[in-house]
Amino acid sequence: MPATRSQRAEAALAAIAEEAAKSEDDVSSDEEEESQGFVFAGKVYAKYEDMVDAKRERNRQMLEKSGLLEASAALRDDLEAEKSTKRATQRGIRSGKRKASKPLPRRKSSRIAGEESAGIYIENESGGRFTFAGAASSVRSASLPEDDVESERFFNDRINDGSDLTVKEAVEGLDAKWVKEGTVTAAKKFMGEVLPSLVNAVSEVTVKRSPTAKSPTSVASVSMASLSEQVGSLSVEDENCVSKVVPDRIYSIACHPSSSSLIVCAGDKQGHVGLWNVDSRGEDEHNDTDGVHLFKPHSRVVTHLEWNRCGNSLISASYDGSVRLFDLESQKFQEIFATYDDSSEFKTKLGYGVDNGYRYWTQYFCLDHRSADGKCLFLSTSEGTAMHVDLRSKGQLTFHQKLSEKKINSLSLHSDGNILASAGLDGAVKLWDIRKFKSSKHASKFATGCKPIATQQSGGKSINSAFFSASGKSIVSTTQNNYLDLTDDMHKQSGNVKATKKVRHDNHTGRWLSTFMAQWHPTLSNEDLFVVGCMRRPRTMELYNGQGSLLRGIHGEQLTAVCSRCCFHPSEGRLILVGGNSSGRVTVAR
């Protein structure tokens, strides 16, 4: 008895192929005996219909004997059983549906009315997209309602010209359906009072250790026994562990370092950043969002979110080319860096001339942990370049270097502070010695010609991410080749490096889900752990150790969707995992 569905199905197909091969000669006998009747499988039939019936009966028997019917029924039953009809939680931000007070005027066809169009016509229509052609000015005025024509547009459709954004403005930039009466007040209170009070707690508790410290003597350090206990007890059963934090698909997720309160931040496809105070119960009775506060600091995908080490600033970067820092002290989302093209009006900007316009965007960033305040960062682009932005003193681009011909999906700085790992569409993880990068006088001209210290290929397929573990011992990459590749001590090797361990993992997320990116625990010192989402049903978050063994697949009642982007809370004392899904919901496992 074959063990699996696929084996049963394969056996059935083999049986059919065999039968088909045996009856090859049927065909020739049909043709020869036409005058005396119809021959099939050694028998003569007077009528053609009888022969056909016999043939059909033979085929039916063959199908039944093959077991394909049973296999297909079993498969169907399994799929039905796996499908959960459970509706996602409605906790979190809720869209306030405004009942249309008066129905909108019915649209009339100007073509039928015989009206002349203002020189505009649809040039191309494919895949649901329309390209208009005609006089540019008339297109603009005709396609926009009149009162919108006035609204100013900014470079790359960013939300403003780069000036600071107050909490109030960041809330008011939201679509009206997310804003209710108490929204601004609640957001101001949370950002201005709740968060700062946590940061004071952080600075007392946080072990001030540099990432290079080899053996931290922190009291919060987890003993092996209690870690495995915590791994075993991780759960997603509590109905309060899920909440809608942003309106759209989650691209980035991060936890505030406070160990007293759990604050999770998520960034979505449309440039929203949501902060969720997970355990707030009735924090503000005028706000019904279950502790979620939503902002709009960007206009497009928020690719990555990161808190600085002490938790007083949140840095976010977006496809719109801007990097913003929310500073708890100033209570403003400051634009700390932004790319611009070479129009002279942007000459004074740090990112002047960097943006090539066509198919150019900033893809990913990672903080430079050598500077604790979060004022230095590495930024990668869709063009395969990487730059180092240093915002101390006046601010400068330390380097701007071409690392690849294709988009770079992730950057990771080794704990030694000298080696940078890049990974992306070119299908290779590459390690670079950043001391070799030339500082560039002209930011717009990126340097070329540097060679990586070490590379690792992933079967020609693109790589979603490659990150160094906190200890710096391993690197884990998530590939479109459907593997998690773990490599030990890659930073000590050169040339072509082979993965230490390859873990088979379905990373084929398709176009509607954010890609998976295996993420390391940021602080655990005595063991490396990483978390990654997966496609398995029931929906699961996977927790692996540094050797690539699956410690735990966490699933449960409340985990109803694929968690594309996951991360850990940085606390060493308590293991907490969070995952974000394609509908803006965040799930907490603890």
Added chain:
DNA sequence: CTATCGGTTAGAGGT
């Protein structure tokens, strides 16, 4: 070599 197309994929929200 570059552009474009179809296929793949999961989930919510509306009717």
Added chain:
DNA sequence: ACCTCTCCACCGATAG
């Protein structure tokens, strides 16, 4: 229960 929308994700094939 069914239908529609998502559409700078990526792969592989094909056209120019």
